[in-house]
Amino acid sequence: MSEEKLLEKLKKGDTDAYQHLFSTYYNWLCNYIFKLSNDHSLSEDIVQETFIYIWEKRNTLLITTSLKSYLFKSCYNRFLQHIKKEKRRSDSLEKIQWDLIFETSFEKETRHEIRLKKINSLIKQLPPRCKEIFIKSKFEKKKYKEIALELGISIKTVEVQISKALIFLKENINLFFL
Structure with a gap:
């Protein structure tokens, strides 16, 4: 089936054409x-x-290149969007981490010790897997990739667990120091 014919059928809501497109390029x-x-x-x-977007926008799609090029470019652009989103998220987590460090670094020694004990207490409250990953990252100074390989999980899982730990600490640290 030619690309023009496939696009024409797709715009009319032909599910067979959509299935053909999906099975050909997925x-x-x-x-x-x-x-x-x-x-x-x-x-x-x-x-x-990308395929969901194509189906939802099938009536208004304007493809000026080949269908194959359009699909690859669309996926590439979605990948770039994902990278940018992860970068912003990572920057946000970094800020939370530095805020925690700043809060505990510039106090009198006794206050510093009290805060560290309270932070350690909060770390102990983390779910076991989350705590294990957080400790490997922040105390053992292991990279996310090392942790992922060691625990047999994805880097994304490590990132999510670190994020959960930092958010939990940030939310609960304020309760201790009001």
């Missing part, structure tokens, strides 16, 4: 995004989001 697109991200789950998510 694996190629997943492999392409995997080469960029080295993350199977992320590559599948990005490709699926």
